[in-house]
Amino acid sequence: xxxxxxxxxxxxxxxxxxxxxxxxxxxxxxxxxxxxxxxxxxxxxxxxxxxxxxxxxxxxxxxxxxxxxxxxxxxxxxxxxxxxxxxxxxxxxxxxxxxxxxxxxxxxxxxxxxxxxxxxxxxxxxxxxxxxxxxxxxxxxxxxxxxxxxxxxxxxxxxxxxxxxxxxxxxxxxxxxxxxxxxxxxxxxxxxxxxxxxxxxxxxxxxxxxxxxxxxxxxxxxxxxxxxxxxxxxxxxxxxxxxxxxxxxxxxxxxxxxxxxxxxxxxxxxxxxxxxxxxxxxxxxxxxxxxxxxxxxxxxxxxxxxxxxxxxxxxxxxxxxxxxxxxxxxxxxxxxxxxxxxxxxxxxxxxxxxxxxxxxxxxxxxxxxxxxxxxxxxxxxxxxxxxxxxxxxxxxxxxxxxxxxxxxxxxxxxxxxxxxxxxxxxxxxxxxxxxxxxxxxxxxxxxxxxxxxxxxxxxxxxxxxxxxxxxxxxxxxxxxxxxxxxxxxxxxxxxxxxxxxxxxxxxxxxxxxxxxxxxxxxxxxxxxxxxxxxxxxxxxxxxxxxxxxxxxxxxxxxxxxxxxxxxxxxxxxxxxxxxxxxx
DNA sequence: GCCGTTTTCGGCCCGACTGTTTTCAGTCG
Numbered sequence: 001x002x003x004x005x006x007x008x009x010x011x012x013x014x015x016x017x018x019x020x021x022x023x024x025x026x027x028x029x030x031x032x033x034x035x036x037x038x039x040x041x042x043x044x045x046x047x048x049x050x051x052x053x054x055x056x057x058x059x060x061x062x063x064x065x066x067x068x069x070x071x072x073x074x075x076x077x078x079x080x081x082x083x084x085x086x087x088x089x090x091x092x093x094x095x096x097x098x099x100x101x102x103x104x105x106x107x108x109x110x111x112x113x114x115x116x117x118x119x120x121x122x123x124x125x126x127x128x129x130x131x132x133x134x135x136x137x138x139x140x141x142x143x144x145x146x147x148x149x150x151x152x153x154x155x156x157x158x159x160x161x162x163x164x165x166x167x168x169x170x171x172x173x174x175x176x177x178x179x180x181x182x183x184x185x186x187x188x189x190x191x192x193x194x195x196x197x198x199x200x201x202x203x204x205x206x207x208x209x210x211x212x213x214x215x216x217x218x219x220x221x222x223x224x225x226x227x228x229x230x231x232x233x234x235x236x237x238x239x240x241x242x243x244x245x246x247x248x249x250x251x252x253x254x255x256x257x258x259x260x261x262x263x264x265x266x267x268x269x270x271x272x273x274x275x276x277x278x279x280x281x282x283x284x285x286x287x288x289x290x291x292x293x294x295x296x297x298x299x300x301x302x303x304x305x306x307x308x309x310x311x312x313x314x315x316x317x318x319x320x321x322x323x324x325x326x327x328x329x330x331x332x333x334x335x336x337x338x339x340x341x342x343x344x345x346x347x348x349x350x351x352x353x354x355x356x357x358x359x360x361x362x363x364x365x366x367x368x369x370x371x372x373x374x375x376x377x378x379x380x381x382x383x384x385x386x387x388x389x390x391x392x393x394x395x396x397x398x399x400x401x402x403x404x405x406x407x408x409x410x411x412x413x414x415x416x417x418x419x420x421x422x423x424x425x426x427x428x429x430x431x432x433x434x435x436x437x438x439x440x441x442x443x444x445x446x447x448x449x450x451x452x453x454x455x456x457x458x459x460x461x462x463x464x465x466x467x468x469x470x471x472x473x474x475x476x477x478x479x480x481x482x483x484x485x486x487x488x489x490x491x492x493x494x495x496x497x498x499x500x501x502x503x504x505x506x507x508x509x510x511x512x513x514x515x516x517x518x519x520x521x522x523x524x525x526x527x528x529x530x531x532x533x534x535x536x537x538x539x540x541x542x543x544x545x546x547x548x549x550x551x552x553x554x555x556x557x558x559x560x561x562x563x564x565x566x567x568x569x570x571x572x573x574x575x576x577x578x579x580x581x582x583x
Numbered sequence: 584g585c586c587g588t589t590t591t592c593g594g595c596c597c598g599a600c601t602g603t604t605t606t607c608a609g610t611c612g
Binding site: 023024025026027028029030032033059060061062063064098099100101102103104133134135136138139142186197199225226227228229230232242244257258260262265266267268269270272273278279280281282 | 584585586594595596597598599600601602603604608609610611612
């Protein structure tokens with residue numbers, strides 16, 4: 001079992017325990033444990049085989065350590081089997097209905113024997129739900145409307161799509177004169193690859209003016225809730241937007257609170273408590289001797305709030321309780337990479353294969369964007385649907401690049417190729433051709449269903465190939481659409497380190513591959529990351545900021561990202577094992 | 584279930600909003 005498999009078991013246990021109304025802190029322990037395992041660098045299977053002390057892992061105690069060992073050794077967990085006998089897993093979707101938590105879902109299961117969304121709908125339509133204690137007519141209506149939402153299980157949207165909506169919302173709200181400050185918070189601000197809902201925060205005294213204006217946003221389908229400071233609406237697209245309106249003296253505290261993550265805030269507030277302080281969305285307050293909220297010590301800005309707790313202002317991308325507090329204590333909070341640090345783009349296509357712009361158009365567009373260098377990397381012949389290049393056509397394209405070079409003294413155009421790693425494990429072009437290239441991307445488009453052993457054989461062959469520079473979109477996942485192929489990312493990173501190869505962070509918003517936790521592992525191993533656009537038209541060059549967001553979430557600095565270097569300094573990195581790099 | 588320069592037991596972040604209650608539980612973030 002992989003670390004993620006084991007984490008999934010713990011998450012399932014947490015879901016079932018929650019349904020059974022178990023101690024919420026016990027539920028949290030399982031969820032927290034699952035989270036920590038997903039970010040763990042070392043495979044648990046190896047740690048167990050080595051008889052390592054698993055309780056050294058933060059969030060893993062004696063009990064979870066034993067369960068991990070059981071899972072590694074037997075592939076199953078008796079406790080989960082037992083829980084599933086007590087509660088059918090089919091009841092869990094009920095908790096996805098907005099307004100239904102563990103208590104109400106359990107009442108529906110225990111009193112009405114409801115075990116599916118279909119049965120729940122029938123019970124609502126027959127008016128049986130309103131008869132239950134704690135339920136009423138209104139609740140029944142809310143559930144009925146919510147079932148459709150739960151069934152649709154609307155995907156979290158790409159960060160890039162959320163950004164479009166956020167910009168529209170901000171533009172819509174800004175004309176309100178009462179608004180002094182306005183920010184989008186939540187997972188959007190943390191730069192998460194997908195966003196589940198949009199959180200907006202306004203500094204204003206005229207609350208009604210702001211809320212009325214949000215209600216007038218054209219895409220609003222429904223107002224879910226509206227109180228003195230908080231309003232929630234649902235858009236036509238099903239996306240929920242939460243608005244919070246606070247006074248200036250609380251804006252920083254509210255922004256900190258509303259940005260999250262939840263786990264980060266739990267840590268922040270726990271630390272505050274130890275210092276005799278209380279943090280809420282209204283500010284940082286001293287706690288009086290009788291435990292009441294006392295004098296306010298901070299709140300207007302985030303800097304002020306964190307400073308009051310003796311903490312630096314964490315970049316939003318790092319606020320995930322994934323080790324940022326330890327880094328801060330050691331004074332090693334990184335200065336994260338920025339879009340402006342990138343000097344070149346090393347993955348793009350042209351009309352020679354499946355791109356929509358010509359060679360010259362791509363070069364012009366890249367130059368307009370200030371790139372110092374680019375690599376032209378069309379597909380190799382195996383990608384027949386894209387009209388992939390054979391050796392002759394590739395050499396013809398390189399001759400074309402040579403012919404164009406005199407026209408461009410301010411941008412370096414590299415002769416590259418995105419060469420497929422064939423199902424057989426061979427490269428799709430002859431070695432002598434690859435040896436002539438400035439930049440060789442290896443990637444895997446076919447045979448993605450092969451077993452792990454075969455996939456790894458292919459990837460490792462490419463990593464060891466003397467002409468290969470980098471592995472592109474190394475896991476092959478497409479967010480919300482396709483799982484990654486079956487690979488061992490740790491092994492790939494180790495091989496890249498050994499052979500001096502780079503790994504791509506593909507900035508396409510549907511890929512973002514490697515993801516943040518994998519990039520963090522690569523950083524720890526000293527393997528440089530290259531953030532690339534994989535552009536198939538000139539506008540496609542503009543996705544780099546999405547990749548940089550993901551890189552920042554991984555804690556990468558400019559030094560960890562190879563294409564922040566001038567080409568002359570990047571080139572020597574190739575085929576230099578990371579262990580031999582300076583620094 | 585985890586954790587500990589106050590603790591091996593007793594804590595574990597904190598507040599807004601709704602609906603169903605006649606003072607609060609459940610849900611949500």
